[in-house]
Amino acid sequence: MSAILESADIDRALKRISHEIIERNHGVSSVVLLGIPTRGAYLAARIASILKDLGSEVPLGTLDITMHRDDLRLRPPRPLLSTVLPAGGIEGKDVVLVDDVLFSGRTIRAALDALGELGRPKTVQLAVLVDRGHRELPIRADFVGKNLPTSSHESVKVSLSEVDDIDCVEITGAR
Amino acid sequence: MNNHLLSINDLSREEILNVLGTAAELEKITSGPTKKLPTLRGRTVVNLFFEDSTRTRISFETAAKRLSADVINFSAKGSSVSKGESLKDTAQTLQAMGADAVVIRHGSSGAAQRLADSGWISASVINAGDGTHEHPTQALLDAFTMSKSFPERNGDFTGLKVAIVGDILHSRVARSNVLLLAKLGAEVTLIAPPTLLPVGIDTWPVRTSYDFDESLESFDVVMMLRIQLERMNNFYFPSEREYSRRYGLNENRLLRMKNGSIVMHPGPMNRGLEISAASADSSRSVIVDQVGNGVSTRMAVLYLLLGGVPLSEVSS
Structure with a gap:
């Protein structure tokens, strides 16, 4: 097991993503950050705090996608995680979804469905810390912390200090 | 959670808190502009009511529909039960129609338990009131x-x-x-x-x-x-x-x-x-809040019983 990204790398990646979000949207006046629990929510909060340091406050929320998953019948029932919409809602906003790892794209498909239930954003963009490839759906990220070529039997583990005591991204071998 | 919900005794403290937490999240999600979730699409929930009910039946029906399940309402009045059909034959009819969950209200204590233990049906049984026993x-x-x-x-x-x-x-x-x-x-x-x-x-x-x-x-x-x-x-x-x-x-x-x-x-x-x-x-x-909360709670129960892989398929 080896760390691909360490704490400082993660910080740098999130800072760059924050600047790219401002650049892409010509400011952040209509940007809303929605993190996908658990780790996407913490990453979204970190991006929000970086943007705040840059003088741009953005509404922050979380979006649980459990009820929209297409693999529900393949596993025991999952506990629901928190969905919190920011006060201004998402209607007509530029929503940036934030997740830790982009893999098959199925989570993001479910997130797009969940988002559709909540309103009609002007645009939906996707920010991920790691893109590890092996897409099963036509989905791509707008902002990527690190492109990580992997083989499909490896797994990518993102640890964040908010839940795991340490910041790092690791690749572990065949399960 | 087990395959069935027959008695509070079937639930541990943690499972009860899980139902309440799930209900709270579902209430938040369905308080938005769209109340419907796709989670139980293609599942069939049968409301099997041998006793009269307003709240419970409508509540289960609303909960199942908000999760996109198909709902069949069966009340003893106007069905073959009034011609003398037994619980067993009724249950086997529901089995043949492919019910995934049966919500049963019956005047006899233990009817839900009987339905769950009999082997007549493979569906999850949810007790919606049996005699003077449990609800x-x-x-x-x-x-x-x-x-x-x-x-x-x-x-x-x-x-x-x-x-x-x-x-x-x-x-x-x-x-x-x-x-x-x-x-x-x-x-x-x-x-x-x-x-x-x-x-x-x-x-x-x-x-x-x-x-x-x-x-x-x-x-x-x-x-x-x-x-x-x-x-x-x-x-x-x-x-x-x-x-x-x-x-x-x-x-x-x-x-x-x-x-x-x-x-x-x-x-x-x-x-x-x-x-x-x-x-x-x-x-x-x-x-009045109790009635509204009933829908969220029953959505949570239906999700936790039917949302994942059926227990029968896990064991096989």
């Missing part, structure tokens, strides 16, 4: 209502003082509530005339009292039960007027209740008998 989803929605009414407790029921007043003898709601509240650490007092307390009440994890006025000021929750006139084949109290005077929630008693306390009733109410109209419509009353 677990009502107890879950009552607990959900209590946890929402006391947000400062953060879902902690320890030491919450709950009075359940009235026809305990015939009440499946009381039985399920007592079991559930004991698991969560609430202090329950049952208040009824001696004739309306069941035999063996001393083995229940509750206090009992014959006097409603004794410690009325101490309760956080006062849950009034319906006098079940349809099950009363005997003389349990001298007159309705006397019962109402001694055990009914009237304006005087309402005024004596503690600050911040709430009035609950599982419905349907006999206004003027166990609860006065003014009490039922007062600001302490959460009776």
Whole structure:
């Protein structure tokens, strides 16, 4: 097991993503950050705090996608995680979804469905810390912390200090 | 959670808290502009009602539809049951139609258990009231209502003082509530005339009292039960007027209740008998909230029973 990204790398990646979000949207006046629990929510909060340091406050929320998953019948029932919409809602906003790892794209498909239930954003963009490839759906990220070529039997583990005591991204071998 | 929900005894404390937490999340999600979720698309839920019901049947139907399940409503009146068809034959018909869950209300205690254990059907069985035995989803929605009414407790029921007043003898709601509240650490007092307390009440994890006025000021929750006139084949109290005077929630008693306390009733109410109209419509009353909370709670139960891979397929 080896760390691909360490704490400082993660910080740098999130800072760059924050600047790219401002650049892409010509400011952040209509940007809303929605993190996908658990780790996407913490990453979204970190991006929000970086943007705040840059003088741009953005509404922050979380979006649980459990009820929209297409693999529900393949596993025991999952506990629901928190969905919190920011006060201004998402209607007509530029929503940036934030997740830790982009893999098959199925989570993001479910997130797009969940988002559709909540309103009609002007645009939906996707920010991920790691893109590890092996897409099963036509989905791509707008902002990527690190492109990580992997083989499909490896797994990518993102640890964040908010839940795991340490910041790092690791690749572990065949399960 | 097991394959079935027959009794509160089937649930551990953690599972109960999981149902309440899931209900809270589902309530948040479905309070938006779109109330419908795709989660149970393609599943069939049968409401099998051998007894009359307004709230419970509509509540289960709404919950199942909000999760995109197909709903078949079956009531004994107007079905072949009135021609003498047995529970077994009815169940096998539902099995042949591919029901994934059967919500059953029946006048006989143990009917839900019988349906689940018989091997007649492979569907999940949810007890929506069996005779004078249990009504677990009502107890879950009552607990959900209590946890929402006391947000400062953060879902902690320890030491919450709950009075359940009235026809305990015939009440499946009381039985399920007592079991559930004991698991969560609430202090329950049952208040009824001696004739309306069941035999063996001393083995229940509750206090009992014959006097409603004794410690009325101490309760956080006062849950009034319906006098079940349809099950009363005997003389349990001298007159309705006397019962109402001694055990009914009237304006005087309402005024004596503690600050911040709430009035609950599982419905349907006999206004003027166990609860006065003014009490039922007062600001302490959460009776209408109970109905709304019932939908979220039953969505949580349906999701936790049907949302994942069927247990039968896990074992194979």
